[in-house]
Amino acid sequence: WYHKRNGMKNPPPSPPSLPLIGNLHQLGSLPHQNLHIMARKHGPIMLLHFGSLPVLVISSADAAREITITHDLTFASRPVRKRSMKISYNGKDVVFAPYGEDWRRGKSIFVLKLLSKKRVQSYQSIREEETALLVKSIQECSGRVNLSAMFIEFTNDVVCRSAFGRKYSTSEKGKRFLELVGELSESVGSFSVGEFISWLSWVDRARGFDQKFNSDAQELDEFLDAVIQERIENQEEISGENFLDILLEISKDDVSVDRDGIKAILMDAFAAGTDTSSTFLEWAMTELLRHPAVMEKLQTEVREIAEENREITEFDLERMHYMKAVIKEVFRLHPPLALIIPRVALRDVEIKGYDISAGTLVLLNEWAISRDPVSWDEPEEFKPERFLNSLIDFKGLSFELLPFGAGRRVCPGMTFAVATIEFLLATLVQKFNWKLPDGVEGKDLDMTEIQGITVHRKVPLLALASTSLSK
Numbered sequence: 001w002y003h004k005r006n007g008m009k010n011p012p013p014s015p016p017s018l019p020l021i022g023n024l025h026q027l028g029s030l031p032h033q034n035l036h037i038m039a040r041k042h043g044p045i046m047l048l049h050f051g052s053l054p055v056l057v058i059s060s061a062d063a064a065r066e067i068t069i070t071h072d073l074t075f076a077s078r079p080v081r082k083r084s085m086k087i088s089y090n091g092k093d094v095v096f097a098p099y100g101e102d103w104r105r106g107k108s109i110f111v112l113k114l115l116s117k118k119r120v121q122s123y124q125s126i127r128e129e130e131t132a133l134l135v136k137s138i139q140e141c142s143g144r145v146n147l148s149a150m151f152i153e154f155t156n157d158v159v160c161r162s163a164f165g166r167k168y169s170t171s172e173k174g175k176r177f178l179e180l181v182g183e184l185s186e187s188v189g190s191f192s193v194g195e196f197i198s199w200l201s202w203v204d205r206a207r208g209f210d211q212k213f214n215s216d217a218q219e220l221d222e223f224l225d226a227v228i229q230e231r232i233e234n235q236e237e238i239s240g241e242n243f244l245d246i247l248l249e250i251s252k253d254d255v256s257v258d259r260d261g262i263k264a265i266l267m268d269a270f271a272a273g274t275d276t277s278s279t280f281l282e283w284a285m286t287e288l289l290r291h292p293a294v295m296e297k298l299q300t301e302v303r304e305i306a307e308e309n310r311e312i313t314e315f316d317l318e319r320m321h322y323m324k325a326v327i328k329e330v331f332r333l334h335p336p337l338a339l340i341i342p343r344v345a346l347r348d349v350e351i352k353g354y355d356i357s358a359g360t361l362v363l364l365n366e367w368a369i370s371r372d373p374v375s376w377d378e379p380e381e382f383k384p385e386r387f388l389n390s391l392i393d394f395k396g397l398s399f400e401l402l403p404f405g406a407g408r409r410v411c412p413g414m415t416f417a418v419a420t421i422e423f424l425l426a427t428l429v430q431k432f433n434w435k436l437p438d439g440v441e442g443k444d445l446d447m448t449e450i451q452g453i454t455v456h457r458k459v460p461l462l463a464l465a466s467t468s469l470s471k
Ligand code: HEM
Pocket: 094, 095, 096, 107, 110, 268, 269, 270, 272, 273, 274, 276, 277, 280, 335, 336, 337, 340, 341, 402, 403, 404, 405, 406, 407, 408, 409, 410, 411, 412, 413, 414, 416, 417
C-alpha cells in the first residue's frame, strides 16, 4: 500500500507493519537492538514506516558508504521536526539544521574556529586541570567510586569551560541548565508518537509532553541569554579563548551570526559533546574491568611510556598504540550514538538497485554496522588486538566503523572528544589499579543498556580504585 502510493517500482524489503502506525510498535525501548534483529531477517537496506513516513534503515558498511559518500549530497539534510526546530532556534544550529546556507556557515564555524586542531590543543590546560580534579576525587573516595556519575560531571565541566570559559556545575542555576540540556536533547532524540502520526498528536499534548518541552526550552533560552548578556556587559572578561567569546567576535563582522545563532551553536556543543563522551568513558572502563588481561596490557603500555607520577603529555599519547586500539574497540561495541542522528533523502534516488523516495527518513544503525559478521570476525568479542595491524579508523573513511558518522554531516567534535577521552583514560589506568566491588567478577557485570540521548549503562558503573603503588 505504502509503496504503491509512493509509486516505487523496487522498494527495499520491509517487515510486516500495522495499518496507521506502521512499524512504530516494533521499536521498543532499545530501537538499535530491535532494528538489528529485524535487519538480520530483512537485510542491511530495509524500509520501515513510522506512521506513514517511510524510514530507511541501514545496517552494513557497504550500504553506509552509499548514503554517506556515494550519495552524500542527497542525504546531507536532517528531517525538519517540531521539537528539533524549537531547540535549534529554527535550524540556526548545525546538528539539526536542514542542509543549506545556515548549516554551511555553522559547520564551518565549528570546524575552522571552535574545534580546529590548533584550537583543540589550546584547550589542553582545561583537560589537564579537570583530569587532575577527577583523580583527586577518586583518591579522596574511601570506598566505591561511581564512575558513571564522575564521567558525566567531568565531560560537562570540560565542555562548559571550553564553551563559556567557566564552570556552571557548582551553581544551582548552572546545574539546572545542564539538566535542561539533557532532558530536551533526550526528548528530541526519542520517537514521539504524535510527531509521526499527526492525528495522534493529542496524545503528546494530553500527556503534557508538549507543554513541558516548551517551558523547558524557554527556561534554557533565558539562561543562555543571561550568560551572553553578562559577557557583553563585561567586555573586559572577554578572552577570545572559548566558544562564546569567539562567536561574539564573529558576530561583529557577520550579521547572520545573531543572538539566536550563537545560542543555537552553544546548545549544540552541550547536546552533542557531553553525554557522548561520558558514555564512551563509562563503557571503556566497563570493558577494561570485564577484561583484566586487556587492562593489564594497557597499564603496562601507559606506565612504560609515562612513569607513574609523571603527567602524561600529548606526545606520550601518540605513542600509546594499544590504547588507541582499545579506544577503537570500545567505539565499535558501544557507539554512543547507536543510531546516528537521522538524515533525510532530498530527492528520489536508487540505492543498490532499490528505489528510495524523496522525504524518506534515513537511520544509520551504527550499532548493527559495527557488529556485522561480514565486516568483523567474532563481532561480539571485545578484542582490541584486532586493530593493532589494521588501517581501520573511526575518522569517516572506514565504513565498518562510523561512531562519528561520515561525509558532509560528519561530527566536527571528533578531535576535541578524542583528545579528552585519551588523556583521561590513560591517566586513570596510569594512576590507579581497578577492580569491581563486592567480589563481583568481570564476567558477571551487568551490561544492560538504556536509551537516552546516547546508549548508556542502565546500572551506574561502580569500581574500587587503589593507587598503582599499592598493587
Ligand atoms: C565521543 C564523542 C562524540 C561522538 C561519538 C559523536 C558522534 C557524532 C555523530 C555520530 C554525529 C552525526 C554524524 C553524521 O550524521 O554522519 C555527530 C554530529 C555532530 N557532533 Fe558529535 N560526537 C561526539 C562529540 C562531539 C563534540 C565534543 C562536539 C562539540 C563540542 C560535537 C558536535 C557535533 C555537531 C555540531 C554535529 C552535527 C554535524 C552536522 O550535522 O553537520 N560532537 N556527532
